[in-house]
Amino acid sequence: MKINVLKSYDELSSTAADIVEKQLKKQPLSKLVLPTGSTPLGMYKELIKRELDWSHTVTFNLDEYLMNPDHPCSYHSFMRKNLFDRINIYPDHCHFPYRPTLSFEDKMYANKGIDLCILGIGSNGHIAFNEPGSSFKSRTRVVDLSEQTIQDNSRFFGSVDDVPKQAITMGLATIMESKRIVLMVNSVDKLNILNVAMDGEVTESVPASILQRHNNVEVYYCD
Ligand code: PGA
Secondary structure (H helix, E strand, O other): OOOEEOOOHHHHHHHHHHHHHHHHHHOOOOEEEEOOOOOOHHHHHHHHHOOOOOOOOEEEEOEEEOOOOOOOOOHHHHHHHHOHHHOOOOHHHEEOOOOOHHHHHHHHHOOOOOOEEEEOOOOOOOEOOEOOOOOOOOOOEEEEOOHHHHHHHHHHHOOHHHOOOEEEEOOHHHHHOOOOEEEEEOOHHHHHHHHHHHHOOOOOOOHHHHHHHOOOEEEEEOO
């Protein structure tokens, strides 16, 4: 798979923001899947600056920890702080995976499916919280986080012990049903796993490798 190499994090952020902007202008009633973490922060900043009309847009976040959604480190809080409170989206158009997961998935697929899914990749090759070994047939469900992910995400919590051990995540099959997928990667530390995922064997031990089977994926990388 082709990896588009960009010159800087700013370029990665504005390229992804351009894709979202075009989608919202072409189809105001779009359904988007959105990521959290460090990678998309620049894209969200850029989208806020552009003052787009989000009033018809519906979003679904990829995942959430099993924790109080009002906790400052929850992904609900992350999204409110970094995007939702600063654009004109309706709060009841913003969804996070919840139980019963079937009803969450029904909401995603009501009328039509996901138009655009923005993804990051974990240092172990996960997408959303689908850790290595996740079934390619997986759907939204509760998962145990891997030691690697707990370690990686401890930087947001201050201590490894404070990172929740479980989360609720869209599954790999759920993500693959998106019409278009954009994968953003912004660290040289992830170049190796990115190459393995994009050019290596398609295997459940590298969850992102499933993207090789999607016919509308773009990959953007900067170091
Ligand atoms: P990051 O995480 O953007 O914080 O590096 C990405 C991920 O784990 O999916």
